Amino acid sequence: MNQELQAKLLKIADALDNKAVKELVFCCGDNIRATKRQKIHNARSLFEHLQEKVLVSEEDLSFLKEILWKIDKIDILKKHLSVTQEELAELQKSPRHISPYRSMLFDISQDLDSDDVKKVTFHMYHEKAIMKQEDVSMLDVITEMEKDAFLSESNLEKLKKTLTAIGREDVLLKIGSYENPGRQAKYLDSTQEKIPIQENPNNQPEELKADSGRGKNLEHYNLDKEPHGWCVILNNEDFENGVKRIGTDKDAGAIRRVFEHRRYTVEECKNLKGEKMLDIMKEYSEKDHANNDSFICFILSHGCQETVLGVDGKKVLIKDLTSCFNGQNCKSLIGKPKVFFIQACRGDELDGGVPYEGDGSTSTYECDGGTLPITADFLTAYASTEGYKCLRGLEGSVYIQKLCKILEDPDHFQDDLRDLLTKLQDDIANDQPFKVKEKGVTQPGKQMPSYTSELRKKLILPRPENI
Incomplete structure (x- = not known):
């Protein structure tokens, strides 16, 4: 008996819950007799039976790899069986053992x-x-x-x-x-x-x-690549006019934590001029996303209606940033979800509530706050509704902090992203009014997020690692 193989199988068994064992047994099909299936209650007994049938051996682990791949245990395959991206692609292309x-x-x-x-x-x-x-x-x-x-x-x-x-x-x-x-x-x-x-x-x-x-x-998007893709953060904190977006690094840190745990490649770009923001979006759109299954982008800046600001004060149309990734400009993301979160004000009107700041462009206070259509598979989420400010404080923005909290809640790991954004809207709308300080005057303020979606399927973000 090979002790190294047994050690691997033991580690894999410890990583599988009862649901996964049931799925593995089902995928084995006729390789396990019906009378034997009833006696398999955990992964160890399953692996023992597969070894008895010589379906799993030191020389050949292809059967085990395929059934683990089938039930989407990519993390186990990589961690315990050292499966490469090339092997995963071959499993997807040419399954041999499961009928x-x-x-x-x-x-x-x-x-x-x-x-x-x-x-x-x-x-x-x-x-x-x-x-x-x-x-x-x-x-x-x-x-x-x-x-x-x-x-x-x-x-x-x-x-x-x-x-x-x-x-x-x-x-x-x-x-x-x-x-x-x-x-x-x-x-x-x-x-x-x-x-x-x-x-x-x-x-x-x-x-x-x-x-x-x-x-x-609705069918759901398959997010089974590793890594799933890029999560890009455009984080404008220090503006050339001397304005500083206090708390934005708290937001960037929360975003990094959430999406690194979900196996995205998180990259942050700080203090960008308007033209540079657009250049960076074009740069990422020209990357090869063939081995990725999605793209996430957070834009943290000041803004106004339909635009966000570079640190030089230059306005950049949001649609110019997102269109870099449409079906004409980024073919390797065709059919894959592209999600943009905009933490920036969309106007100067206070929705009228902890002092908070606004991300408006003119505010002097610290408020914050076979073919497919080329525009398919986008979701663009905004911290506020059109024409209104959004709120941000020393500990980050209301929108990003609450969004990350929901994304880290195990009760919502299987929820469609649009359902999560609806919950987020409800949570923020029902918050007590924030106290907003503008021109030395404190007044109550509320916030109402919104989003637009051209997604064709459910988008269930991948579960965090080790959960």
């Missing part, structure tokens, strides 16, 4: 939320007590369907009818691609980047012609 059938079922299970699973169990097994338990997953339901002969490689009709009955016709695309390879876009699983499917309804199966684009059924 297309099992891969398709696993992807479907990942697309259904807990509410969907409850509907499926009600539709399929409303009389079966075991299927009414709170912790039943879609993988449990699929396994039960296979055991009852309701589901097999050549019999997918009940599954298709059930998905249609619960209003998840969108998921049928995966079954259609499995049954008719080549009829639509190549079948892609949940860990691969999706290729846009032609929108000509004549190319779609008959049952998919009806519009089923309800928000909860």
